[in-house]
Amino acid sequence: TAYEAVMKPVEGTILTVIREIAAACETEANKDSDIVATLLTGIAVGYTTLERTPSLLPILKEAGVVDAGGQGLIYFLEGMVEGLAHEKEIALSDYRERMAPVAQDKVTRQDIKLEFQYCTEVLIKGLEMSTEDIKDHLRPLGDSMLVVGDEELVKVHIHSNHPGKVLETCLQWGQLSDIKINNMLEEVHEHISNWETIGLPNIAKPKKLGLVAVGIGEGIIEVLKSLGVDIVVEGGQTMNPSTEDLLNACNEVNAESVIIFPNNSNIIMAAQQVVELCDKQVVVVPTKSIMQAITALIAYDPEGDTEEIATAMIDEMQQVKYAEVTHAVRDSSINGLSIKDGDIIGILGGEITVTSSDPEDVLLKLLEQMVDDDSSLITFFFGDEISEDEASKVNDTIVERYSDCDVEYHFGGQPHYSYLVSVE
Structure with a gap:
């Protein structure tokens, strides 16, 4: 069988x-x-x-x-x-x-069981907030938790049976806005009630705006979806999706308009071609990195015209510095650096600026170039070749060196790239 x-x-x-x-x-x-x-x-x-x-x-x-x-x-x-x-x-x-x-x-309704019934999202506006402190207080209240942001603006997403307690907890850090509480169980029940006689589900009414992003890695995909992305097209620096892949994703999203996040400079042109090919309104936010997309999505406000929303996201993504730690694939000499095939290199804003034999060393050298007096948040995702222990140790070093900044690290699971890092 x-x-x-x-x-x-x-x-x-x-x-x-x-x-x-x-x-x-x-x-x-x-x-x-x-x-x-x-x-x-x-x-x-x-x-x-x-x-x-x-x-x-x-x-x-x-x-x-x-x-x-x-x-x-x-x-x-x-x-x-x-x-x-x-x-x-x-x-x-x-x-x-x-x-x-x-x-x-x-x-029947009795067949559907959820451990946590309410999907709760909220923005916290405050001063000197710590995402780690917020996570520690929210963790006992549910699962599927995501807490991202900086000292002044934090977005919270969590599945819980007590959304009121979630909001009360978040109030400890500042003012709340953009509160969303969805009863996931009731949504399923309503869907069951609307089935037609032969059991085929009705086609849902399209929402106003859908989001499509390019990404790869279990953790990366999970974060993108938790921030509202409807479809993640697998791809990245070593596996660029085609225009057809992006077009199919836009057509699959049940929305009147779609915003695409290419998350790589090599994919922006393919994404822009979708604008001409798709019957829906499609707008490209020309992100060159996952880190830019995450910054833009944290500030995502679905209200307003699609073009205005995309413009606001572009403004947000331009505020973040981003870099990547990866392997050189050939011998070269760039920006005064002598690079051998297999060396670990650091790419800041699309330019190779650091080389070493150790990925953690490259990450720390990149941060020396990225962090300044105005920086308040450092975020990094570790790839599939980095262990949790290694990531934890480098996180401790970063926290010690940059005590004036909040530091967050997450499992990204991305191949080929040891670390993706941003500074805001």
């Missing part, structure tokens, strides 16, 4: 969907139903099972999506039914009434 073919079967994936579809089709076939009725039974059950996948797999719930493999399987079966119906001149509406009980009985 499919389960036996997988070393570690995971519920909430295509395995769950295909198991339920197979069982439903077998039951229907035993009633001597024809192939169209049998497949429609499977499709109806497949859709109801698909809607349950986020409650079975936390990563889907966090991303706000259903399992893509399960969705693809259902599309495949729908294509078979459409072909059979056309060939046999069958009206699919003849089957709708008899299919209704399957969809209604399969999933």
Whole structure:
């Protein structure tokens, strides 16, 4: 079986969907139903099972999506039914009434269980705030927590059963604004209630603005999504997505307008081509780094005209200094530096300014070039080749050297780049 073919079967994936579809089709076939009725039974059950996948797999719930493999399987079966119906001149509406009980009985409100019910977001405006202190106070209240910002402006995202306690806690640091509290359980219940008779979910009304970003690395993708990005197109310095990839992502976002964050100078042109090709309004915020995008997204205010929103984001991203620590891929001589293939190099604002044999040494030398008297926040993401212990040790060194700055570090998981760092 499919389960036996997988070393570690995971519920909430295509395995769950295909198991339920197979069982439903077998039951229907035993009633001597024809192939169209049998497949429609499977499709109806497949859709109801698909809607349950986020409650079975936390990563889907966090991303706000259903399992893509399960969705693809259902599309495949729908294509078979459409072909059979056309060939046999069958009206699919003849089957709708008899299919209704399957969809209604399969999933109920009681089937959906969430450990934390409310998605809470808030901006804190204060003075001399510490994101680490805020995290420590919020951590017992829920999960999926993200606290980012500087001494004067911090954005909080957390899933909790007590949004009031979250807000009360945040009030300790300053004034609150842009408060959003979504009842995730009620949203799922409402979606179930709106299903049509054969179990197909209604197409949701497009929102005003969607966000698409380019990124790679488990931690990077998680942060981008927590800051409101709808779709992350995998790519980066060594794997540039095509114009078609970005166009498909913009079309997939259920929104009237889309803002793209290329996050690499080599991808900006491909993103700009999407503006001409997409039927939706598309605006490019020409970010050259993940760090620029994160800064822009923290200040994201969805109210207003799309062009105005993008302009405000561009203004924000220009306030951040960003750098990268990576490996040289060939011998060269740049900016007075003699670089050998395999050396660790530091790239500041697109220019190689540091070289060494040690990634931590390069990171610290970059910060010497980036931090000035006006700096208040240092943020870095460590890549897949850096251990948590190594990142923690370099964080301690940075905290000691730059005691006037808040310092944050996160697992990025990005390949090829030991560290991504920003200073604000």
